[in-house]
Amino acid sequence: MSEKRKPTAKEQSAAGENLSGKSVAPDLQRFKRVQISPEKLAEKIISGDVVALSQAITLVESTNPAHAENAQSVIEKCLPHANRSVRIGITGVPGAGKSTFIETFGKHLTSVGKKVAVLVVDPSSTISRGSILGDKTRMEELVKDKNAFIRPSPSGNSPGGVARKTRETILLCEACGFDTIIVETVGVGQGETAVHSMVDFFLLLKLAGAGDELQGIKRGIMEMADAIVINKADGDNKKAADKARGEFARALHLYPPKENGWTPKVLTASALENRGITEIWELVESYISETRESGYFRHKRMEQNKYWLVQTIEDRLKMRFYQDENIKRQLDKELLALEKNETTPFAAARKLLELWDR
């Protein structure tokens, strides 16, 4: 396996996304540091070694095709030990207090004997080393907890790539013995749909006072939530939080029930004063035991697997089509004709597909 040669298109494809010429030099340096066999690495992870876990995640995140291959071997070996956790997605606009909440929530979880991994996903930004430090500083208590593992979002060129890396990181964390996975995302971008499709329970964090502050949340997120937590329900906010709770409960009542019959709950909490946290975990636990019993828990995970399989295939099929030079040229022409109402979307599509067939 040569490390220096340029990756072929096939290898890029194998890595699941386009490299778009990004330099692989930093990854190569990291690769040299983690130069141990995938078998050995997997063994260490399964034995609970978080240093090995970190190294494997670095491989997963790498855009180097050789790393991607090694990462796949590690994951394959970890798979029989994965899939045995509770996965919780947490979203909310910036300022909703996600970090403080996760810190308090995570501390509660480790205090009741859980091993907690926190992954922070933000597909819209390319995370630098600086923000890793940032995340760790934001959760300074949790980061010192030996039963907690905090890892920032993998950076990536495509939302699909970030989602794949996050999913694979979840599997590695599970194989390493983490039984509670928290995936944090900012509820303003594309990330929450992806995160919703990789967790068992989806929690929306909101601020006290309903109405205006909701503006930042993307349409559709409320419908994904299994629970809404009105955060910062402390001090002068307490009354507003209770009011907001009632309003959200009424609003959720207007929605049809979810596929599994679960009605989303609304709770208030103060991460700062550590109030309401126990209740939230009890709610998650009752949800999990209810859905485990009904078979929905397993059913949903299988559906998520299929979703990601289909998603990955279709992303790739589309990418190839739209990146073709002939298609690009013709597409521009057809879009112009559409703009002038000289063609219909269907006639334009037919032309492009005929071109693709040739």
Place this chain on the structure above:
Amino acid sequence: MSEKRKPTAKEQSAAGENLSGKSVAPDLQRFKRVQISPEKLAEKIISGDVVALSQAITLVESTNPAHAENAQSVIEKCLPHANRSVRIGITGVPGAGKSTFIETFGKHLTSVGKKVAVLVVDPSSTISRGSILGDKTRMEELVKDKNAFIRPSPSGNSPGGVARKTRETILLCEACGFDTIIVETVGVGQGETAVHSMVDFFLLLKLAGAGDELQGIKRGIMEMADAIVINKADGDNKKAADKARGEFARALHLYPPKENGWTPKVLTASALENRGITEIWELVESYISETRESGYFRHKRMEQNKYWLVQTIEDRLKMRFYQDENIKRQLDKELLALEKNETTPFAAARKLLELWDR
């Protein structure tokens, strides 16, 4: 152009969907009846001839490739005269009173000088001749109105096919001089997303009394609505309707505003007693003039054109992939491995894509 030979795969592709071996005999009979040149047909349509309009729609709906070709020629010639209408989508669960509402609403529109075309879309069912009669009977006043044109859903083998046919039918109606297009859909299936993507204004019809009766409506439909009309607000229902109106208004207040800044309105109406109908049309008109002024009206139509272009292309790319015999076999194997947690969705996708490349 031979009428009897079997259509080639390419022609099937040109028709935008798979024929799946359906007999074309009835269409051929119809084709003989409408044996006039596309040029002549388009001319007649543009002059306002509704018989010619009906014939052209029959061509659009036909699964015969020769008809599909003629339909495209007619549409092409009609295009410069299309796109000058207001398109309104109306959805609601069965029993919400859609037909009675559209009859009353449509009569109001023709009374103020509008020419109204009503298209009924239900992608989940294959509509028979019987239901055409059914729809016409349901709107017995409107069907006699010379300024109204009622056409049931085109049947089709795929939701994509139905959507294409409905879009093309809209264009033909517009070229024929209909300035207000109403597209009716049942809010329980896949149809409403498609309909939402082909209209300027989307109206959700609901019954008095909030809560339980909402259960039938698919998640996400409420977020699409530009207006919610609480229907059957008459007699004993009036009080409940007013209450429901308040509840929906509060619930909608919790949503973030739409892209164009429009806040969805909630109105009550009684189609039976002809109350609230004028107000609904005024609301639509104010929406249209507001969005026309801001440029959003045109912007949205262009976005919808792009949506349908992309949708058609991607449906076709996916169909080819999933209908490949080798892919089918391997996909079954990968799904089984996923079920047993022996692979990941990403590893499975990679294998399938490599197979597709060979």
